[in-house]
Amino acid sequence: GAVVSQHPSRVICKSGTSVKIECRSLDFQATTMFWYRQFPKKSLMLMATSNEGSKATYEQGVEKDKFLINHASLTLSTLTVTSAHPEDSSFYICSARDYGGYTFGSGTRLTVV
Amino acid sequence: RKEVEQDPGPFNVPEGATVAFNCTYSNSASQSFFWYRQDCRKEPKLLMSVYSSGNEDGRFTAQLNRASQYISLLIRDSKLSDSATYLCVVALRGAQKLVFGQGTRLTINP
Numbered sequence: 001g002a003v004v005s006q007h008p009s010r011v012i013c014k015s016g017t018s019v020k021i022e023c024r025s026l027d028f029q030a031t032t033m034f035w036y037r038q039f040p041k042k043s044l045m046l047m048a049t050s051n052e053g054s055k056a057t058y059e060q061g062v063e064k065d066k067f068l069i070n071h072a073s074l075t076l077s078t079l080t081v082t083s084a085h086p087e088d089s090s091f092y093i094c095s096a097r098d099y100g101g102y103t104f105g106s107g108t109r110l111t112v113v
Numbered sequence: 114r115k116e117v118e119q120d121p122g123p124f125n126v127p128e129g130a131t132v133a134f135n136c137t138y139s140n141s142a143s144q145s146f147f148w149y150r151q152d153c154r155k156e157p158k159l160l161m162s163v164y165s166s167g168n169e170d171g172r173f174t175a176q177l178n179r180a181s182q183y184i185s186l187l188i189r190d191s192k193l194s195d196s197a198t199y200l201c202v203v204a205l206r207g208a209q210k211l212v213f214g215q216g217t218r219l220t221i222n223p
Contacts (some may be wrong), residue, residue, distance in 0.1 A: 014174070032209055034195075034209075034210055042215065043200060043216050044213045045210070045213075045214040046210055046212075049209070049210055055198070093156050094128065095159075095211070097209050101147075101162070102159070104156040104157055104158070106155070106156050107156045109154070
């Protein structure tokens with residue numbers, strides 16, 4: 001089946017630094033990818049929809065200047081958390097629409113200290 | 114009102130029991146429906162899609178009532194490995210993005 005690879009799986013960074021998370025579709029082309037955030041014991045909340053070759057579409061309340069999304073190819077989307085703060089600590093998951101439905105990356109656990 | 118609402122849970126049931134989860138959605142333009150399961154600190158994995166006619170996959174049965182905007186999942190003969198959080202997920206007609214319910218935590222006890 002379709003595979004979405006997400007890296008890193010876990011990252012710890014200092015407040016004020018930036019962190020980049022990569023999401024790759026390994027065996028299919030994904031013109032659209034989705035970025036979610038999940039806080040402990042909460043459900044996934046869509047942050048933005050990443051469109052290959054164009055600007056991402058952000059959900060209401062998500063700061064586009066803080067969460068930079070780049071989707072430069074049909075197999076790669078990146079999410080950069082800029083000037084990270086402890087409240088940005090969360091589980092970030094990407095997803096892509098494939099021929100069978102939706103496939104999720106394995107997630108990135110970000111801890112900002 | 115949340116777009117997708119689920120039983121708050123948590124559910125703690127003995128192995129072998131039958132468990133039922135309910136879910137309602139608010140947008141009548143919703144077109145696609147799914148149940149996902151999520152293990153602790155892992156990504157969601159598709160359990161099954163839900164079709165209007167209802168569908169079954171082994172011990173799992175999903176039902177959809179479009180008139181009531183209601184989705185259900187039934188797990189029969191529950192196993193220890195069924196312990197997870199079950200997410201009700203909806204997609205709007207023409208939209209690609211998924212809307213997740215808050216999830217229901219299920220623990221199967223030996």
